[in-house]
Amino acid sequence: MYPLKFNPILKERLWGGTKLKDVLGKDIPNDITGESWEISTVPGDISVVSNGDLAGTSLQELIDKNSEAVLGKSVVERFGKEFPILIKFIDAKQDLSIQLHPNDELAKERHNSFGKTEMWYIMDADEAASLIVGFNKNVSKQEYTKSLEDDSLLDLLNYENVKEGDTFFINTGKIHAIGAGVLLAEIQQTSDVTYRVFDFNRRDKNGNLRELHTEQALDAIDYEKKDDFKVDYDREKDIVNDMVACPYFTTNYIDLTKNMEQDISNRDSFTIYMCVGGSATIENKFGSASIQKGETVLVSADSKKVLLKTNGAKLLEVTI
Template sequence: MTVKPYPIQFQPEMKERIWGGQALSRFGLELPEGNIGEGWMIGDHPNGTTRAANGELAGLGLDEIRERYGAAWFGTKGYVDGARFPLLIKLLDCNDDLSIQVHPTDDYSKLPAGELGKTEMWYILDAKPDAKIIYGLKDGVDRAQLTQAIADNRVMDCLQEVPVKAGDAFYIPAGTVHALCSGIVVAEIQQNSDTTYRVYDYDRPGLDGKLRELHVEDSLNVIAYEGAGATRTETGNVQAGEWLEIARSPYFIVEKGVINGQASLSTSPESFVILVIAEGDGELRWADGAQNVKAGECFLVPATLGDYTLEGQLTVIRSQLP
């Protein structure tokens, strides 16, 4: 049976985290009980593979779809034989502070077998009035100073705190010390990796009642003490019909667009497109069909889809491979 390409929505995989809550339910997502910190919206990783929820491929895992349709649907850059889907798309509910953490680059010698480094970006969907994040080291902090601060239990003295609001975007290349703090809901686009090294975790117990493992030596090894190129973009002035680039890395290009009426778009044979609906509702239309869309939904648009339109009152985060 021949299946024509269409925008695929996936059944999210919900992950309980000590810092999570129930805020993702505001998007109409069905949450299990507990502290749900992460909704893996589009992913193919040993720790979670999402399955198509719409159309003729419903029930198939992203891994199965990739093997079936290869570069034709995922693009000449998006499909490499034997490799994973290159990105992982999440929604995060930060009901409490996350651990102070850092991610390695792809070439870190102590990466777990088969795992990649992790460069990511955040788009702030919602934030309480006094919300903040940890975003990098203070100027001049070197490995020796950070090592001593960790030993003295004063690591927070070495870190930059940044206030945030809805619409802010943060690029977080591997090697950047960071943490989301309480009262924030985030869309995260990242390398397909689940490797995190915890520098500090507030001496709090995990879901099992025990202190969570820290990874101090690995953290000290992978931190980019001179900075890794982290950037912040305020996106509140994006006008209808405009697409603003909010993150660019070797792994993804991310743009924010505002639609007030209709936007005509098109795919490239080089890459699939990921659409995260950040605000509003409307319709996604293509040659062979249409799909209602609303805030919190995520779609994988095949590289061969061609022309498509977004209609309605929408804020959209669009990602593709560079």
């Protein structure tokens, strides 16, 4: 298959804003648009091809018809005919709720779902914008529970100021929140299971408090203080820089000033390119697709070589 682009699935969120339009050029439906799901097979939110002869075809249809060609044999053996990751851009005009995600075992037992390991690449951040990632000290379950009761949870949390290019790896169980003024690219396991533990007592447009998952979260939280989240990666130009490698996805950073040809014949996996700066054309022997900042392309596993054509582009390259 030629490199595939998909119609973004745009999500209204209580905390959303307009950066998906203002910075990434997306045609958002309103000024509280918080997420653009770029590649998804989450039931009810399945991506549809937007370019070429396959336009109008869903990603799930393509996988069902020829799963190994799209995903790769090893990926099918692990995950079956389900696309194993979910690709998003997120705009937080307001702070997101403080939350965490269960691991695979808990998610399977409780929700018949994968867990949700994820990573964030900061694309744009207002001055003094920050994230919450983990605790600022080791916390007992009793101390955590008491902080919910006396409204002091924020005192236990670790805050990280951020700027463009900063990257964070969020393993399951780690309490976290995206702060106001942050626009980021998110790569995660295919899962929409979130345990919300604090939401700043906000109300939705109907005046209702959003549901909290206090009890479910208690056995899912990692209460230890860990400094394992900030990703230190090289940013050399015109080479592939290792960024994140975990059992669920591998992400590389590529800052191009000129064309690059890649031999991907030994991957046995699809490859995703998220454009986080500039523009490029992604080409294989079956065709090509042009992308600019805020767009995403999927290259199927049956591709042996890819030509990245550009005068300047920053790409996140994602495989399994």
